[in-house]
Amino acid sequence: MTEEKKNTNNWQFLAKLLLWILLYTSFWYFEDFYKSHKFLDNASNALNLFLTASIVYSIGRYIIITLYKKRHEHHSVRGNFVLGINRLMAVLNTSTAVIAIMLALGIDPREFVTSLTIVAMAIAVTFREYITNMLSGLFIMFNDQLSVGDRVKIGEYQGRIVDITFSSLLIQDEEDDIVLVPNNLVFTSPMVNFSAHRSSLFYVRFELPLQAAVELDQLEDRIQKTLLNHPYLSGDDDLHLKVVEIGKDYVKYKMEMHATSSSNKLHRQLENEILREVLQFKREYDHPKSEPDV
CATH class of the missing domain: 2.30.30.60 (SH3 type barrels.)
Incomplete structure (x- = not known):
């Protein structure tokens, strides 16, 4: 999670907490007003339910993620635990919001669920694919x-x-x-x-003008010399350019290779090294050195 997202979550939590305090305080000072206005009473109770549950979810999420990170601070973790918790919190908040809306409209959620029991099997069959996908996603x-x-x-x-x-x-x-x-x-x-695995597949793509494409062997030789015995590349790879597409005035290429890490930063570094060679090749092709006069 980026620092910006953390700050956004913090502000959202503080806003919910402040709104909950103001709402709860209003129950003490405007009790008679709420009793005389049935709809506002239901709406305020529904909002109180949602805010209370959402605050509890947020606190629980923070504690669980903190304990998880503390437990794995000395280990390399590849899983999506934080992503799963965030998705689960979204489901819980949405479910609580639906219940709160029912309460605001004067609908008893228990009676509503009971009335759906008759068609529950039909709903399960209809949404079976989505339900199994959701469970698989979790x-x-x-x-x-x-x-x-x-x-x-x-x-x-x-x-x-x-x-x-x-x-x-x-x-x-x-x-x-x-x-x-x-x-x-x-x-x-x-x-x-x-x-x-330790080696990770990635691709480098670029295109050249059709005129420069005829010197493919020279370009491939330059790239191979640049990457020869590179410490961050698997030594088992045959580094060859592959033609992906030939257009009216361009040719698109692709080079496939395995790095010694799945780090995106490392892949971008290797890609930049190759693209610099491509740019240098194109520059030399466009502006060849003139031969000295005899």
Whole structure:
């Protein structure tokens, strides 16, 4: 969680706490007023329920996350425990808000739930897929098999996980498209987590004008010399440029390699080294050194 998000959560908690104190104080000073206005009485009680529950959830979330981080402060944790807690808090707050709205409208939540019992089976069948996806999403969030940022292959889909929701994994594929993969697919299809190992697959993409593309061998040779015996690259890789697309006046390339870490910072560093060589190659191609006069 970034510092900005932490500050936002702190301000939200303080705002809820202040509103709860003001509301609770009003019950003492305006008791007769609330009794004479039934709707306002119901609305204030509903708001009090929501604020009280939300404050308790926030305090519980803070304690649980603090204890979790304290317990794992000396270990490398790849899991999504904090993400799972945040998603769970969102569900609890939403459920409490629905109950509060019912109370504000004078609806008894217990009677409402009882009346739904008759159609509960129909609802379960209708939303069976979503329910199982949600349970699968919770299981993914609270274990360390997958984490945001991991590079994975699930069935026919391959790319980097950018988010985990209750319904699906958001995977950014090699073409930078966002693919929504249902959570159930994680447990029903073959899965490979490249980031679970020391070497981590990543790609470097760039394009060159069609005129410069004819010197592919020279560019490939320069890049290979730059990356030869690189301390942050796996020595088993054959570093070759692959042509991805040929346009009217450009050629797109892709280079596949394995780093010794799944760190995004390291991948960007390696990518920058390669792109600098590409820019230097293009500059020399566009402005070749003139041969000295004899």
